[in-house]
Amino acid sequence: MRMSKLVGRQVKETPKDAQTVSHRFLLRGGYIRSVSAGIYTLLPLGRRVVSKVEAIIREEMDRVDGQEMLMPVVLPGELWEESGRYDTVGDELLRFQDRNEKAMVLGMTHEEAVVHMARTELSSYKQLPAMVYQVQTKYRDEARPRAGLIRVREFTMKDGYSFHANSECLEAYYERCHDAYVSIFQRIGMKDVQVIQADPGMMGGNVSHEFMAVAECGEDTIFLSPDRSYRSNRDVATTGLTFVQEGALPLEKVHTPGKTSIEDVAAFLDATPEQTGKAVFYTTGNDELVFVVIRGDLEVNETKLRNHLKESELRLATDREIEDIGSVPGYASPLGVAAEKVQLVFDRSARHSSNLIVGANEVDYHYRNFNFERDLAELAESVEIVDIATARAGDPCPLTGEPLEITRGIEVGNIFQLGTKYSAAMGATFLDPNGKRAPLIMGCYGIGIGRAMAAVIEQSHDQYGPIWPMSIAPYQVHICALNYKKEAVRTVADLLYAELHASGFEVLLDDRGEKAGFSFADADLIGIPLRLIISPKTIANGEAEFKRRGSEGKDMVALDAVVERLKAELARES
């Protein structure tokens, strides 16, 4: 490609709307342009990078027996009603009506569509397992798009769906897909991708993993053990915390005037927050009250609680609601709680700690020395004890006991063992060898392609621009022809350009005749890995200067050795 004809200019000044590194460089390098909040046009350079990412993904998906297909972006609402998600998914699902006032949606993921296909195409165990995938536009009406391609409304995703006759088959295939993902992210040049346990969320299912590109600007918080053997999303992270267990002291009611917060009570009674039990009330979507007890220094993790209760809606209860069940806000107590009016949930921290300070369910009073075993013996059967605490940096790792570290990550891929959630709801069944009908067992596998491109830049750049891995660079070689308007330079540059083309290289030729600094700065901003500089000086010696993007060194190469040299450089990459 000749740069004089390349659509998409490089911009010197940083657009004020761009904050993150990848956003700035994608904009400035002429890779993308914003059309509306979270909606982008891919310029030719950006399209080339994305095509390469897609090609690698296709190869790896085909290698695990995936079959590429293509489903529609616009889907009938009734399909989403069948799965139940028409109502359960929030406003991210863009709903609209067609001219006949029929409810339609823009696909934000394609479980419904793929099950619609599967229930007519997959009817026998002999066809299983099967995996189909597509590279397709998704639309999610995000409340707040941000950070360029990291969080957008319209985006391209590779989504794959597997179908199995039994869960062993799903689990085995899930592993294969996991490995394919590891290899995809390696091949597109990501330097640090952590596979972590995740919360399946609205997708449903039990097992799910997220592929996180470690980056400062990431939106997700990841917990890691120092040796990386434990890796988890904040939503599911657990800890190896131990709890103080000593002999139970006598229960003692104490006057604590006006002390309603954990900090105040602890300070007033000369104790630490770890020696207290905190009462937190939630209200479910059905207006039922949940009474959570957790050690005072810990915070409730609402995602864990939501999963435990199998409630999609959960909010903090109002004082009024707390009073309605006979509890006293600020002094609520597990002791004497109206167990028939409220679901009592004990975090393991409160269950396994002894002699806690808890509310007395009476204004201005607390109890010392609450012990679950002794004081709630009669409820021991009915009270659920679970881990619903938010993990903290520095908490012991559940596997190694080492302090957990926290880092930020960009979710570039995720995989789920869906099970039969969609197939059962939508009647996608197959006949097993005994002629028995059963719902298909499913897995699904996604990669955000634009996001992956942005994540690579986050992990591979310098102050001047991206440093593309060879595997996804828009071009492999960038020729800066200085003084291109001089015939001698033009002749050599054009010849080299043609020669490299003939040898199979992807080449960008800067034939604009700009000043050296201008040309170099644009080359840095584009970030192509191999650079050749041709100028009156170099051709006088029959040479070109070779430089690798992102490294300091440069050297002179004889013009007739250039192809060979570049081939060697290319080989070094793979």
Next chain:
RNA sequence: CGGGGCGUAGCGCAGCCUGGUAGCGCGACUGCUUUGGGAGCAGUAGGUCGGAGGUUCGAAUCCUCUCGCCCCGACCA
């Protein structure tokens, strides 16, 4: 959806407080010179000041409403 910020030429901004009919840098176009880290000179084109309403003799500037964009948070396969 809560909080904050910003909308003036393709991009980055000044002007607004204290109303008087729009400017700077970069970019674009033409010509000449220049050519190894974002060149110089001369010239040209380009803006209903996000939109609507109001106050005023007069509004980019003051008031009201509205739309859009960015950031933080909530939310988020």
